[in-house]
Amino acid sequence: MIDGQVFKQIGDLKRGGLVCVADHASSFVPEDLPLGIPADQAETHIGVDIGVAGVAARMARRHGIPAHMALISRLVVDLHREEDHPKVVPTESDGHLIPGNIGADVEARLDRYHRPYHEALAKWLDEAAPELIISLHSFTPQLETSTEERPWEVGLLYNEDDRAARHAIRLFGELGLNVGDNEPYSGKELNATMNRHAEAHGRPYCAVEVRQDLISNRADQARWAAMIADVCGRVALALD
Template sequence: MTPSAKKTELYRLLGAPVKGGVLVIADHASNHVPEGIDLGIPAELMNQHIAIDIGVAEVAERMTGPGTAAWLAGISRLVCDLNRDIGMPGMFPAVSDGYAIPGNDIGDDGRAARVAEYFDPYHAALEDLLEEAAPALIVSLHSFTPGLATCDKPRPWEIGILYNEDDRAARIAIPLLQAEGLTVGDQEPYSGRILNASMNRHAERHGRAYLSIEIRQDQIADAAGQALWAERLGRLCVEVVARLG
């Protein structure tokens, strides 16, 4: 953790955000379940993709340095998926990749309480940071599984780039990644027109340039892969910022 790191239960801020720099945001960087919440699932599932984006926190930490800071969510996506809109299916998943999550059978009052406790303050603090720091580029960092348990079709992309209406940074990044010999998903394995809630809220709504990145988890499952991708994404961000002008 860098000397300027700030930590709460909701998030960790690594590095010093600077105007015109890069801010990496990882909404699914933690598998932490706050005290008082029992999801009712085996402990080993909390280390799997249903609870956390594997490898993302480590990549984001390695990207942190002069001009680049990282904002890492501090709670599991199973407690409250911070990359969703309020009321959107999957914000408090009852089932994830075939696994029942009985502790999310909490009714309207329970969902509203978690929104007030976790979702609202997380996004309010993030928006305050973005207004103060005014980064040139936001990087929304996620990872995806090589294949879901409920689907036997493997996913061939090492990395996917997602976007909704604002594809400025995506159009710069995709050919740069392809030039490195990577199989790059353009709106794969998901479409940013469907799953882009945090970037819609914090980037597109305000005209802030962003890259929404999904890395296949086997690429960043160990320290060597995490270091490789942190270096690669660091170079990519420098080039994207330069071309955005």
């Protein structure tokens, strides 16, 4: 986290273009909020969307898609949950207890992190008037609490508005990828940021989930950044 900020915005914002939002791009846990877990646990999928920061940064710097990125771990407060969601400050994740969050002052967490993040995002999107929002996440190939492997390489999530997702599913499929349609989980349940900042304003969006083992190094992050930029650029054209 930089100078107490809970987000950073990178790239040149051009009105009417594509933008990227990454709610789970950071594993940072402030020293004054001990979570009672091993230090390296925040670096796993329960604390951060592995690979997303690298992909989003490359999209901003190499493909002209500016990004609004979180600088706080989802274990501190989940920016991709509604304020009143019971897991907005998680007490467990994928079978791991988060002792420091039991009895936490949720209102204080919301006021310190969640609200500033979303207020800044709302202002940024109003300024951008984006043609398309890319909500970028990653998912683990298999949950620790499950024996079921997730075969999808990329998933497109959506709630009520599937305009962009339908085009993206087709275009990723044409690249030979195994594409999940509202997989590995449904945007009907997990779509908080896009519900608030996209669907509520009639803004088209692609909520893109990449399997984390495919973006775990810089070369793969660069490849996926180019692929997502290309596919989403064509989605935006198809929506015109």
